Structure formats: C-alpha cells, structure tokens
Amino acid sequence: MKKILIAGAGQGGLSAGYNLASAGFDVTIFEKRERGKTGHDWHDVFNSDTFDCSGVPDPFPVKKESGILRKAYDPDFISPDMKHVVKNPKKPSWSCYYLDRKFLSDCLISECEKAGVKFVFGAEVLSPVCYEKKVYGLNIQKDGKKFIVYGDMIIDSAGLYSPVRMNLPDNFGITKNYPEKDIFIIKRCYFDRTDDDETPDFYKLYFFLNGKLGIDWLQIYPGYADVLSGGFGSLTDLQVKNAHTSVRNANKVVGDKIIRGGYEAKIPISLTNAKIISDNFAVVGDSASMTVPINGSGIELSMKAGKILADVIINADGDYSAKNLWNYQFRYQKKFGEKFAGVRTVRLLLQTLSPDDVNYLFSSGIIDSETAFMGGEGLKTKDILSKAADAAVRKGIVLKANKALAEYACFKAAAYMMPEKYDAEKVDRWVKLYNRLVF
Numbered sequence: 001m002k003k004i005l006i007a008g009a010g011q012g013g014l015s016a017g018y019n020l021a022s023a024g025f026d027v028t029i030f031e032k033r034e035r036g037k038t039g040h041d042w043h044d045v046f047n048s049d050t051f052d053c054s055g056v057p058d059p060f061p062v063k064k065e066s067g068i069l070r071k072a073y074d075p076d077f078i079s080p081d082m083k084h085v086v087k088n089p090k091k092p093s094w095s096c097y098y099l100d101r102k103f104l105s106d107c108l109i110s111e112c113e114k115a116g117v118k119f120v121f122g123a124e125v126l127s128p129v130c131y132e133k134k135v136y137g138l139n140i141q142k143d144g145k146k147f148i149v150y151g152d153m154i155i156d157s158a159g160l161y162s163p164v165r166m167n168l169p170d171n172f173g174i175t176k177n178y179p180e181k182d183i184f185i186i187k188r189c190y191f192d193r194t195d196d197d198e199t200p201d202f203y204k205l206y207f208f209l210n211g212k213l214g215i216d217w218l219q220i221y222p223g224y225a226d227v228l229s230g231g232f233g234s235l236t237d238l239q240v241k242n243a244h245t246s247v248r249n250a251n252k253v254v255g256d257k258i259i260r261g262g263y264e265a266k267i268p269i270s271l272t273n274a275k276i277i278s279d280n281f282a283v284v285g286d287s288a289s290m291t292v293p294i295n296g297s298g299i300e301l302s303m304k305a306g307k308i309l310a311d312v313i314i315n316a317d318g319d320y321s322a323k324n325l326w327n328y329q330f331r332y333q334k335k336f337g338e339k340f341a342g343v344r345t346v347r348l349l350l351q352t353l354s355p356d357d358v359n360y361l362f363s364s365g366i367i368d369s370e371t372a373f374m375g376g377e378g379l380k381t382k383d384i385l386s387k388a389a390d391a392a393v394r395k396g397i398v399l400k401a402n403k404a405l406a407e408y409a410c411f412k413a414a415a416y417m418m419p420e421k422y423d424a425e426k427v428d429r430w431v432k433l434y435n436r437l438v439f
C-alpha cells in the first residue's frame with residue numbers, strides 16, 4: 001500500500017487525505033496542534049458546492065433549517081472619507097455555507113478518520129527530507145523528540161508559513177517566501193452588541209479607513225458584531241484601535257467587549273505559486289497561495305485542489321514523478337488559478353491608489369452599485385478597470401489603471417502559455433516567466 005504523508009491538517013490536506021484514504025492509500029497527517037485545537041475562533045463563508053466538488057461527504061444533514069446553508073449578501077461599500085456609500089442591492093448573490101471554523105475542522109477530521117486517515121496531533125513538522133529534486137519524508141518533532149518519517153508521496157498543507165515549503169532547496173523552483181505586499185494581515189474581533197439584537201443584520205466594507213492601506217468590515221449578526229481590520233503588508237495595533245473606534249462611532253450597535261477572536265492572522269493574497277509540485281511532492285492550500293486575492297477566501301479552493309491532487313495521485317499508478325504530478329498543477333491552474341488574475345489586478349491597483357484617489361472613484365460614480373455588484377459577483381474587474389481608465393479627469397488614476405490593465409494582459413498571456421505536458425526545461429522557462437509577472 002502506498003504511503004502518503006501530509007504536513008498540517010489544513011482543509012486542502014484533509015480533502016486530499018480523505019479522498020486518498022477512501023481509495024485505499026495509507027495516509028498519515030501530522031498536525032502541530034492538539035486534537036480539538038485546530039481551526040479558528042470565528043465563522044467562515046464558503047461556496048455551497050465545496051463538499052460535492054471535493055468529494056468529502058457533506059457532514060451536515062440539516063442545512064437550511066439550522067442556518068448553516070444560507071444566501072450570502074454583498075456588503076455596502078464605504079469610501080475612505082465615509083462620505084459615500086455604494087449600497088448593495090440586497091439581492092442574495094450566492095448560496096454558501098456559514099460555518100464555525102473549529103466545527104468545520106473537527107467534522108473534516110472525523111470524516112477523514114472514518115475513511116482510514118491516521119492523525120498524529122502535537123507533531124510539528126520541521127522540514128522536508130530531500131535529495132536532489134525529490135522529497136522522501138518529513139523531519140518531525142513531538143513531545144520533545146525529533147524523528148524522520150518516510151513516505152512514497154508527501155503533501156504540504158501546513159499553510160502560509162509552512163516549514164516544508166520554506167525549507168525546500170532552491171533548485172526545486174518553488175517560491176518559498178511570498179512578498180509582503182501579497183500578505184493580508186488581519187485582526188478579527190467579535191464584539192458584543194449594545195442593542196439586544198434589535199438592529200437587523202447588515203454588512204459594510206470600509207476602504208482605507210483613517211488612511212490605512214487596507215480594508216475593514218463590519219458584519220452584524222444576532223448576538224455579536226464581527227469587526228475585521230486588515231492591512232496589506234502591515235497592520236499596527238494603533239491602526240486596529242483607530243479602526244475599531246471609527247467603526248464604533250459610525251455604528252452604535254458595536255460594543256467594546258471582545259467575545260471571540262481578537263488575534264492576528266495572515267492570508268496570502270497573490271496568485272497560486274508558479275510551481276506546486278516536484279518529484280513525490282505537492283503543495284496545497286495557503287502554502288501554495290490558493291486564495292481569492294482580494295478577500296483571501298481559500299477554503300473552497302483548498303478543498304477542491306485537494307480533490308484534484310488526490311485524483312491525480314490515484315491515477316498515477318504509483319509513479320509520483322513531477323511529470324505525472326504536473327497534471328495536478330495544470331488542472332488546478334486552468335480551472336481556478338487563472339480565474340483570479342483580474343481580482344488580483346484590482347487589488348494591486350487599489351494598493352497603488354491614495355485614499356483621495358479612492359474617494360474620487362466613489363464621488364465620481366466610478367465605483368457604483370452597477371460596477372460593484374453587477375451579476376452579484378462583487379467588484380467586477382473589467383468594468384472597474386475600464387471605468388477607471390475612462391476617468392480622464394484624474395490623470396494619476398488613469399496611468400495606474402492603464403498600467404494595471406497592461407499587467408493583467410501580460411499575465412493572461414503567460415497563463416495561456418502554461419505547458420500542458422511536463423517537460424523540465426519548458427516548465428522551468430514558464431515558471432521563470434510567471435514569477436517575473438506575478439511575484
């Protein structure tokens with residue numbers, strides 16, 4: 001029986017592990033946290049087709065009734081000076097799961113165990129065991145003891161700062177460190193409410209609040225106010241404090257007692273790593289930078305990627321060379337990776353704008369409910385960019401928008417050139433090109 005080792009019980013690794021164990025593979029997941037301590041202290045939202053598409057059984061028999069499956073609403077957008085609000089048309093845009101992350105994590109672990117996956121909790125993966133371009137195993141530390149485990153195939157699902165990816169030799173060609181500008185730093189707090197749940201639920205998204213390069217959101221739910229402060233590349237305690245004060249001043253419903261969360265977390269918000277495979281090795285989830293580049297939603301993408309990876313391994317007939325695993329990278333990139341090039345372009349454009357520029361985009365109607373919510377998909381890249389490019393009044397924005405459009409076109413061309421079949425030289429050339437344009 002082929003032995004699969006997975007570093008980290010992230011959603012991507014759990015999805016791959018579930019599908020591989022169900023197909024008869026010997027799967028072990030090494031997770032540094034203890035059983036019952038994985039996940040996060042907040043709720044997440046993700047697409048309702050995630051379980052079906054990732055092959056993992058939907059663990060929630062009663063959905064609508066329990067409030068787990070619900071319609072998602074886009075937020076109202078607020079300009080940096082708080083003078084302009086682009087109202088969400090209040091049409092539910094997509095059907096999603098709304099789930100406590102700890103609950104999700106526990107359910108996935110339980111489904112994996114039913115399928116035969118073995119877990120070693122409290123086991124910190126220190127680095128990969130490599131020779132030439134092949135990964136043979138993992139260096140692990142548990143209960144103060146260090147040891148090595150060897151496997152036929154190693155999957156890295158240990159998140160943004162995975163010591164597996166970050167300790168790979170350079171000749172693997174896998175990006176080890178993502179640039180600061182591509183890391184979204186977040187502090188998410190659930191505050192109490194001051195109004196005994198009288199105010200109906202609402203959702204607001206603030207751009208560059210108090211001049212901070214980033215976004216803040218306020219979501220009002222029964223029993224609590226979800227306030228998220230995020231910065232691209234950096235986020236200071238003072239910025240978070242000021243954001244909380246401004247949000248509270250504008251929304252009296254937000255109390256000052258933190259009832260959940262309140263710690264810092266980071267999300268990679270670029271496009272997928274140019275290379276996510278090598279001999280006997282594949283990366284999945286945040287470690288591979290598989291999130292939506294503007295809001296960092298990565299649960300759905302990680303789980304769907306885990307399923308693609310498992311299918312490729314199952315069909316590889318025991319040969320887990322880069323040549324066969326390239327199929328995983330190619331299929332993921334074509335189905336999901338390229339889709340987010342436009343969203344990333346908008347995010348990069350936003351990062352080059354000043355709060356005044358963004359105020360202008362609101363006040364001149366360039367960001368309006370049509371461009372922001374058309375089709376219910378939120379911030380439509382093409383329309384925003386072309387409208388910004390049309391805004392000849394403000395020259396700086398036009399130049400930046402045109403530059404962003406040109407970069408977007410280059411990226412699309414590079415994505416189109418991705419080799420379908422693995423050829424080491426061609427792949428290396430393509431990876432260099434992609435990296436020049438993305439990282």
Ligand SMILES: Cc1cc2nc3c(=O)[nH]c(=O)nc-3n(C[C@H](O)[C@H](O)[C@H](O)COP(=O)(O)OP(=O)(O)OC[C@H]3O[C@@H](n4cnc5c(N)ncnc54)[C@H](O)[C@@H]3O)c2cc1C
Pocket residue numbers: 007008009010011012013030031032033038039043044045046123124125126157158159160161162163186188265266267284285286287290291296297298299300302
């Ligand atoms: C504030 C915030 C809100 C978010 N909201 C959403 C949302 O609403 N919807 C959505 O889709 N996504 C959301 N995301 C993104 C989502 O969390 C990730 O994209 C997704 O979890 C990626 O999964 P992953 O498989 O990479 O694993 P991760 O969730 O990154 O998990 C990695 C696992 O590896 C373990 N690990 C790390 N290092 C080691 C080690 N050395 N040894 C052993 N184990 C290790 C960790 O303990 C963890 O269990 C949010 C993220 C944040 C920070």
